[in-house]
Amino acid sequence: MVLTGKTLDEILNYLDRSVEKLAQDTMETPEFQMDNQTLEQFLSSQYDVRLENLLEAKNSNIHHLESGMKNKIIQRKQKQIHVIMKKFQVK
Numbered sequence: 001m002v003l004t005g006k007t008l009d010e011i012l013n014y015l016d017r018s019v020e021k022l023a024q025d026t027m028e029t030p031e032f033q034m035d036n037q038t039l040e041q042f043l044s045s046q047y048d049v050r051l052e053n054l055l056e057a058k059n060s061n062i063h064h065l066e067s068g069m070k071n072k073i074i075q076r077k078q079k080q081i082h083v084i085m086k087k088f089q090v091k
Contacts, residue, residue: 003060008069011054016080019047023084040085047077
């Protein structure tokens, strides 16, 4: 399936909320306490896994997307991870 820009935006909006909730839950759970680098790697990995699952639900995958859409995803992921890390800065 070829995704439209609107569908991709919906997926990315959902993904942003999902990964932020994951970060919040992770930081509130004592057994999952992580330093900044480990948390950032974990969130980045989860972003990728969840993105692929959401794309599969739309009968697509990252390899079927246009170059511009891939770039949009990369930029959005970097921005979202940065915002989350700033918000949940580990002391």
